[in-house]
Amino acid sequence: MSNPANTAPSTSRSTSKIDTFACEWCGLTVSTFAADGTLRNHCPACLRSQHITDHVEGGPSQCRARMTPIAIAVLRTGDWMVIHRCVRCDELTSNPVCTDDNQLLLLRMAVRPLAQPPFPLETFGAL
Ligand SMILES: [Zn+2]
C-alpha cells in the first residue's frame, strides 16, 4: 500500500461552500461547519484540534502541532467551551462545544477535577 501524496489544498476563507477536513489524529472526515452553522475547529470524535490560528497575534500560525482538549469552561450563558492546549508551544484556546461533540470525552474532562481533587475532601465532611 503506497502512501498518497500529501498535497495540502490551499484553504481560502473566501469560499463559502461546505468543506470537510480529515482529522489529523483519528482520521475522521469532519465538516468544517457544525449542523447549526458554527465554524468547527476541533474533531467531534476525539475533540483534538490543530494549531493553525495564532490566537495571540490573530493570524495563521506556523505551529500546526496537535492541540489536545484539557478542560471545560462554562460561560455565563451556560454554554460550554473546550479549552485546548498546543502540545508544542503551550498556547491555550477556548472553543464552543458543538452539539455532536463526543459527550463522553466532554463529561470525562468536566468531572476530572472532582475525581482528582488536589486537597482532601474529608475536610468538608466535618462542616
Ligand atoms: Zn479526531
Ligand SMILES: [Zn+2]
Ligand atoms: Zn502551537
